[in-house]
Amino acid sequence: MISRIHGTLLAREMDRVEVMTPGGVGYELFIPLPVFERLPRLGEPVEMRVYHLVREDAVLLFGFLEETERTVFARLLGASGVGPRLALALLSALPAERLVRAIRDRDTAALTAVSGVGRKTAERLILDLSGKLDDIAIRAAGVGAQEPGVEEAVRALTVLGFPAPTAEDAVRAVLQEGGSRNAQELIRAALARMR
The missing domain is CATH 2.40.50.140 (Nucleic acid-binding proteins)
Structure with missing residues (x-):
């Protein structure tokens, strides 16, 4: 290959x-x-x-040009009824990170704005890809690059059962409070915020 x-x-x-x-x-x-x-x-x-x-x-x-784009394309092809033409149309209309967010947030309006995507196709995309794009959503959030342990903290929170968007928001809020923290400290502080 x-x-x-x-x-x-x-x-x-x-x-x-x-x-x-x-x-x-x-x-x-x-x-x-x-x-x-x-x-x-x-x-x-x-x-x-x-x-x-x-x-x-x-x-x-x-x-x-980016690995994220290729990964999203491959995962789109794994959804029922999505071929390469529709996957390219989706990535042409919405940047990869925005597309992941639309699927994660169940934003059918953003998906149906793409030519060739009707309501049923949008709902099928959301159903088929629900949870399968969380690792991309974490990377796309842009938090992991600045602070060590951030991506690990978000992953740990999702393993504990928190939705990826909730985990990302909690970790972002902890980071905004200031101070450099390792993954364990980020997890503890984020858990405290979510209670």
Whole structure:
């Protein structure tokens, strides 16, 4: 399976790119709109995370600039009735972090605003992916990068049965109170806030 491609950007369109590797092999990758908007200029180097899809009638490559985008795409494909075209449409209309938040928060209005997603499809996405995006929601919250132990604290709270959004909010509130804390201190303080 192809998981990453590094090479020179030869062509770019709104929905696809062509990347030439140093070995002289050119790959066509389908992309969501936010990836297109962040691509380098033609002729410049690019490294893309790849989702390699093998079907009876085709071998398709989907390209992303961030691991989070690729992970969300893969999980979307795991939902009933979601194929690569709809998954790309979702990621084109909503950035990966916003899409995860919409599913986590059961925001059918945000999902149905995407072309090709009706009420039933939105509800099915929420049902199929409920709880399967929590690890992405934790990373997307942006808290783990600043303070050590934050991601661990949020994970521990979700294991204890608290919903990911509640755990994230509690840990964020503890961090805003100030002071550097390790994971155990964050967990204790967050639990105290949630009681």
